Amino acid sequence: MAIIEVQDLVKDYGSFRAVDGISFEVGEGEIFGILGPNGAGKTTTVECVEGLRSRDGGSVKVMGLDPERDGAELKQVLGIQLQESRLPDRIRVGEALDLYGSFYRQRADTDRLIEKLGLGGKRKTPYGKLSGGQQQRLSIALALVGNPRVAVLDELTTGLDPQARRDTWDLIEQVRNSGVTIILVTHFMDEAERLCDRIAVVDSGKIVALDTPAGLTARVSEEQRVRFRPSAEFPDSLLLDLPEVARLERSGPHVVVTGGEHLLQAVASVLARNQIVAADLRVEQVSLDDAFVALTGKSPEN
């Protein structure tokens, strides 16, 4: 059952169309990813879902509520983690949770929430004394303090170290397992791949693909890539003349060959016939990064 329905959403900033006819549905209990390069319109889209921005066209329904018309009702069932939110340095963890909790009719048990988020023992700690990872966890706790049915998390793990990121991912899975539907805005491929059931890839205000992570990578998976360091020089044409090879790039001492089926066998046998040894040979898997580049023509970091 769809708990969020977005149909032909349009948002203009002056004469600039930031969101240009976006449609998607999110099922109950799903983690739905919105992935795209900077400026693609991800945050604007979720702000229209949250009712923080008015839309210029289309319709949005969250649990049957229109964020613009039924804002007060919606706030009771929606948890929001804002991109780069900051609290005053001196507010204590417990105070922040009590304050945010006071906005909701159905408050979560804040002691349990604090434990679950690994902030046990930090109730009296001022926000400014928390580590980056702890501040991030608190912002997630604040999104969950109203026992929401739907949580929107924007740039969940930006600025966290690798361990804190993995811990946050575990936490989000627990939240989902407790029945909360999640929209996750991210430009990290590993995060999207690990957490999301489905991903909408957004570029220039439009959805360019909507699929499972595996479905997205399958779109470009006919390609294989072989990387190696040759023991002797050879002309590009040696490999480019093979029907299995589509492209050849050189990167320092390495050669990267891209092509179709049976690429490895074809390359290996030509090299062997020419007495060239392929050191550090690696067959690279097509990743969500590759799918992203193929779909948007941009690298995920930009």
Ligand SMILES: Nc1ncnc2c1ncn2[C@@H]1O[C@H](COP(=O)(O)OP(=O)(O)OP(=O)(O)O)[C@@H](O)[C@H]1O
């Ligand atoms: N208040 C605003 N006024 C004018 N233009 C805006 C405003 N907010 C965003 N934009 C522009 O709208 C486009 C979409 O912005 P948005 O923040 O939704 O993108 P995004 O995909 O979330 O990007 P990022 O990954 O950098 O957060 C960008 O070109 C941005 O510069």
